[in-house]
Amino acid sequence: MSIWNGKGNNKFGPAEPTGPGWTPHFPAEFGADFDSDGVGDIFATGTGTLNVWNGKGSNNFTPADPVGTGWADVSRPVAADFNRDGIGDLAAVRDGTLHIWNGKGDNKFTPAEAVGPGWEDLAATLVSLGDVNGDGHPDLAAVDTEGVLHIWNGQGNNNFHPPVRVGSGWTGFSRPIGGDFNRDGIGDIAAVKDGTLSIWNGRGHNKFTPAEAVGPGWTDLAHALMSLGDVNNDGQTDLAAIDPEGVLHVYNGRGGNNFDPPVRIGPNWNEHFPR
Numbered sequence: 001m002s003i004w005n006g007k008g009n010n011k012f013g014p015a016e017p018t019g020p021g022w023t024p025h026f027p028a029e030f031g032a033d034f035d036s037d038g039v040g041d042i043f044a045t046g047t048g049t050l051n052v053w054n055g056k057g058s059n060n061f062t063p064a065d066p067v068g069t070g071w072a073d074v075s076r077p078v079a080a081d082f083n084r085d086g087i088g089d090l091a092a093v094r095d096g097t098l099h100i101w102n103g104k105g106d107n108k109f110t111p112a113e114a115v116g117p118g119w120e121d122l123a124a125t126l127v128s129l130g131d132v133n134g135d136g137h138p139d140l141a142a143v144d145t146e147g148v149l150h151i152w153n154g155q156g157n158n159n160f161h162p163p164v165r166v167g168s169g170w171t172g173f174s175r176p177i178g179g180d181f182n183r184d185g186i187g188d189i190a191a192v193k194d195g196t197l198s199i200w201n202g203r204g205h206n207k208f209t210p211a212e213a214v215g216p217g218w219t220d221l222a223h224a225l226m227s228l229g230d231v232n233n234d235g236q237t238d239l240a241a242i243d244p245e246g247v248l249h250v251y252n253g254r255g256g257n258n259f260d261p262p263v264r265i266g267p268n269w270n271e272h273f274p275r
C-alpha cells in the first residue's frame, strides 16, 4: 500500500493536501517549514534562544528570528509535521521527556506537549526521518547506548507507536539526519563515520538499503549536519553543514543520493551550533 503520489514527475508528498500550509513541492514530513511558504527553514537553539532563519528560495535566508528563550536545558530539536496540520513542528528532550512544540505559522509555536519519558540516553541521536513505514506520518529514530537504531512510527497526533528495533552497529556514526535523498517518497537516513557520508535509503516498512557512500571529507562537518528540506525550490531535499570556521554551507540535493558542490551561505554560525 502506498499513500504517496507516484514517483518521478509528480514529485513527492502526501496524496491529500493536509492543511493550509501544504504546498506541492515541499514535503512537510522532511526538514522544517515554520512559515508555511513551502521553503525549508533553518532553526537552532545553541544560544539558549530558538532562532529561525526562513528560507526564501535560491538558497537565501532571512535574518534570524528570535522565537523564544528557555531552550538552554533542551536537547537539540528536530523538525517534522507531527500533528499533520501542514506546519512544521519541533521535537526535543527536556528532563528526559520527549516534548513536541507544534508550529502555529509565522515561526510561532504552542507550549511544549509532553510525549513521554525515558529519552535521556536518546536525545543526542534523535532524528526526524520523514515517513519510513509508508503510513504518511513522520517518524522519529534514535540510537541507544548499545548502538542500536530504533524507530518510533508517528501516529499523526504528536503520538508515536512503541519503538521498532532496526539494527545495530551505529556506534561511531555522527548523529543521523533524515530526508528523502533519492526522491522516492520514503524517508532515508544519512550519517558520517570515519569522514564518509553514507545514506541508507528507506524501502518502506521501516526497512532500509545497505549504506551507500556519498563521499569523504565530512569529518569536520558532521557535528551540525542537517537536513533542511528544500531551500532552492527544486523539490529535492537539501543538506547544510557548518565548517570549523563557523561558515554555513548548503548542499543542494540532486536526487539519486547525490548533491551539488557546497554553496557558501555565510559566517558566524558556531554560536548557534556549538561543537
Ligand SMILES: [Ca+2]
Binding pocket: 032, 033, 034, 035, 036, 037, 038, 039, 040, 041, 054, 055
Ligand atoms: Ca519556510
Ligand SMILES: [Ca+2]
Binding pocket: 080, 081, 082, 083, 084, 085, 086, 087, 088, 089, 102, 103
Ligand atoms: Ca504541525
Ligand SMILES: [Ca+2]
Binding pocket: 130, 131, 132, 133, 134, 135, 136, 137, 138, 139, 153, 154
Ligand atoms: Ca510513518
Ligand SMILES: [Ca+2]
Binding pocket: 179, 180, 181, 182, 183, 184, 185, 186, 187, 188, 201, 202
Ligand atoms: Ca527515499
